[in-house]
Amino acid sequence: MQVHSPLKGHILKTSSIEEEIERLENELKPSRVVSFFEENFKIEHAKLVAQEAYISESSTKYIIIAAIEFTAVAQNSLLKLLEEPPRNIEFIIISPTKSNLLPTVRSRLPIRTHKQMHRVEELDINLTKLDYKEVFDFLKKHSRISKNEAKLYVEAIFYRATVIDKLILSQRQLDNFDLAYRLLDLNARAQSVFAMLLMSFAGERG
Numbered sequence: 547m548q549v550h551s552p553l554k555g556h557i558l559k560t561s562s563i564e565e566e567i568e569r570l571e572n573e574l575k576p577s578r579v580v581s582f583f584e585e586n587f588k589i590e591h592a593k594l595v596a597q598e599a600y601i602s603e604s605s606t607k608y609i610i611i612a613a614i615e616f617t618a619v620a621q622n623s624l625l626k627l628l629e630e631p632p633r634n635i636e637f638i639i640i641s642p643t644k645s646n647l648l649p650t651v652r653s654r655l656p657i658r659t660h661k662q663m664h665r666v667e668e669l670d671i672n673l674t675k676l677d678y679k680e681v682f683d684f685l686k687k688h689s690r691i692s693k694n695e696a697k698l699y700v701e702a703i704f705y706r707a708t709v710i711d712k713l714i715l716s717q718r719q720l721d722n723f724d725l726a727y728r729l730l731d732l733n734a735r736a737q738s739v740f741a742m743l744l745m746s747f748a749g750e751r752g
Contacts, residue, residue, distance in 0.1 A: 552577070552606040555628075555636040557647065557657045561694060563612050563640050570610060570638065578607045587613035592620040599627055603634040612640035614694060615731075621648045628654045642694040643701060645727050669699075669706045673713060673747045681744045685737050696736035700726045703743055719746050 553574065560566050563583065571579045580598050584591050591613075598609055611624075628637055628651065637655065641647055644657055671680060688699065704723055707713045715723075726739045 552636065553608070553638075555631065555638060555655050557639045557641065557644070557652065557655045559641060559644055559657060559659045561642045561698065563614070563642065566640055567610055567612055570608070574608050577605065578603070579610065580607065581610040581612065583610075583612040585614050587611065587616040587620050589617065589620045589623060592623045595624065596627055599632050599635050599637075602632070606634050606636060608636050608638060610638045610640060613646075614642060616641065616646050618648060621651050625650055625654070643697040645697060645701065669702050671706065673703075673707050673711045673744075676744065676748045678748055681741065681748055684744060685740055688740060689737055691736055693730050693733065693736070696730050696739060697727065699736075699740065700730070700743065703740075707747070713747075716746075719743075722746055 558566060567581050567583060571581065582591055582595055595609060595611055631637060639647070639651070639655065644652060671684060688696075691699070700723065707715060707719075722743055726743055729739050729742075730736070
C-alpha cells in the first residue's frame with residue numbers, strides 16, 4: 547500500500563466552498579476530517595475549532611474552517627493555534643477571497659487559489675487606455691453578480707493595474723480599493739463600486 551505524505555495546512559481561495567469541502571473530505575480519506583462551514587465565522591465557531599484541535603490524535607487530522615465571511619475577533623482568537631497547531635493537526639481555511647482574512651492569518655499559512663478563479667483574474671480590459679465607453683460596457687456586463695464575485699473582480703482589477711498594466715497607483719486609487727471592499731461588505735451595489743474604481747483610471751487620462 548502506497549503511503550502518501552500528509553497534506554499540509556493552507557488557505558484555499560475559492561468561490562465553490564461546499565464543493566471544495568466535499569473534494570477534500572474524499573481526497574483526505576482515510577484521515578479524519580472535521581469541517582466547520584459558516585456563512586459568517588464568529589468567535590463561538592472559533593471556540594469549537596479550538597476544542598476540536600486539542601482532542602489528541604495519533605495520526606493526522608484535518609480541520610477545515612470555511613466561511614463566506616470571517617469576523618476579525620474570531621480570526622484573532624485562532625492566531626496562536628494556527629501558528630503552533632497541536633500534534634498531528636493540519637488546518638485548511640477556505641474563503642472566497644483573501645481579503646476576508648487578516649494579514650496576520652494570511653502570514654501563517656500558504657495561500658492556494660482554486661484553478662476556477664483564473665477566469666476572473668484574467669480581465670480583458672487595458673487600464674492604461676481605458677475610456678468611458680469601456681467603463682460603461684464593463685458595468686453593464688457585470689450588473690448582476692454576487693458580493694463575493696464582486697470582491698474577486700476588485701482583486702482582478704487591482705491585479706490588472708499593478709501586475710499586467712504596471713501602473714503606479716495614486717493614493718486616491720489605493721484608497722478606492724480599500725473602500726471598495728468595505729462598501730461591498732455593507733452590501734453596496736457592485737456596479738457602483740466598479741464605477742468608482744474604473745472611473746479613477748479613465749479620469750487619470752483626462
